[in-house]
Amino acid sequence: MTTTQMMKGILDGCLLAIIKDKEVYGYELAEKLEGYGFNSFSEGTIYPLLMRMQKEELVTSTLKKSTAGPKRKYYSLTRKGEQELINFMERWEYLKGNVNRVLNHEAKND
Amino acid sequence: MKSTAVNLSSKSKSFLEDLRVYLFSSGKNSDGIESIVEELEVHLMEAEKKGKSIDNIIGQSPKEYMDQISNEMTTDYRSWFKYIVIIIFGAFSFTIINDLFKGNLSYSLLELIGHVCIAAIFILGIFSAFKYVSANNISRGKEFAIYYVLGMLPLGLYIGLIFFNRIIETPVIQFGTTWTNITAIITFVFLIAISWWARSWVVIIILALLTLPDYLLSQFALHDDTQLIVGTLISFGGIAVYLFITSKMSKFD
Numbered sequence: 522m523t524t525t526q527m528m529k530g531i532l533d534g535c536l537l538a539i540i541k542d543k544e545v546y547g548y549e550l551a552e553k554l555e556g557y558g559f560n561s562f563s564e565g566t567i568y569p570l571l572m573r574m575q576k577e578e579l580v581t582s583t584l585k586k587s588t589a590g591p592k593r594k595y596y597s598l599t600r601k602g603e604q605e606l607i608n609f610m611e612r613w614e615y616l617k618g619n620v621n622r623v624l625n626h627e628a629k630n631d
Numbered sequence: 632m633k634s635t636a637v638n639l640s641s642k643s644k645s646f647l648e649d650l651r652v653y654l655f656s657s658g659k660n661s662d663g664i665e666s667i668v669e670e671l672e673v674h675l676m677e678a679e680k681k682g683k684s685i686d687n688i689i690g691q692s693p694k695e696y697m698d699q700i701s702n703e704m705t706t707d708y709r710s711w712f713k714y715i716v717i718i719i720f721g722a723f724s725f726t727i728i729n730d731l732f733k734g735n736l737s738y739s740l741l742e743l744i745g746h747v748c749i750a751a752i753f754i755l756g757i758f759s760a761f762k763y764v765s766a767n768n769i770s771r772g773k774e775f776a777i778y779y780v781l782g783m784l785p786l787g788l789y790i791g792l793i794f795f796n797r798i799i800e801t802p803v804i805q806f807g808t809t810w811t812n813i814t815a816i817i818t819f820v821f822l823i824a825i826s827w828w829a830r831s832w833v834v835i836i837i838l839a840l841l842t843l844p845d846y847l848l849s850q851f852a853l854h855d856d857t858q859l860i861v862g863t864l865i866s867f868g869g870i871a872v873y874l875f876i877t878s879k880m881s882k883f884d
Contacts, residue, residue, distance in 0.1 A: 547670055548677045563690025564678065568670065572703035587673075590638065594670050 528562060533570055534609035535559075537602055540580060546593040547571065571596060579605050643675040643685045646693060649765035653697045656761035660707035667700060694766040717825060719750040721834065722785075724818045728838060731815050732846040736806035741799060745792040753785050833877075840869040 551564040579602035584592040689696040844865040
């Protein structure tokens, strides 16, 4: 299994978390992910995810003018999105705890 | 596209154009298409400024990426329906106007059904070809061949229809003078509405060039061959001149 496959689903939560901090547009979002260490995925994958999240009303978007070129689409969390982020954090804690225990346990028995 | 697109590499530009065509042929809503294409344009511009190439951004194959985007968009059957109706009526109007010069209209059932079927096959063909060409990297020659075959397809089907119409008897629907006039009016209104909507008179001008010379020439006592040759020359010469003028004009815009 590659990192990309593992990333699916997790990326959604990361996007929500970044958007919650600050209203961002697509490119900024990709750069932030990269800044946190995610550098092996193709940046474009965030757009289908953003589209789905918008359809599910987890995020909303507004177009804003930029000096550098065409209008940028800024995303922000909806109330539903905030709730989804909380759910994601719970799921992640649960997964992280379990996976770590499994891995550490195996390491001990080796 | 807007002038900002100039800053993009040609590879990115053609990807965005392909994406637009791909989504359009997949029946997606045009506002939605515009929105995602613009968003990706911003991304590609900023990424290219930092020296990243489009391959780092869309990854995998362009087709897979286009599919991912496409899957997140709802299919807009209403606009599909709109195009289908326009193409079917458009095809009909060419036949109808040609036949109007010959007097009252009359069509066999086979002809009527055949016209709709041919238009439907043609539309499906065009949309699948657009989708295929935009999502796959194919050579110019192959692309040309696909559109050539596609262009010949309705011609072949029409010849087939004319042939079968002669050997298979189906009920003939005769349009009286009133119905012929009503059909003529509806056809003209439709053509004007389409031209107004598309802000282009190309359909009406080409239609006029294809039908009027033959009709006007038939008013003179010309030899059949002469009429055919002169008519064809005026029609295609006229279309060539028209296309030349419009291409000149669009360059000055």
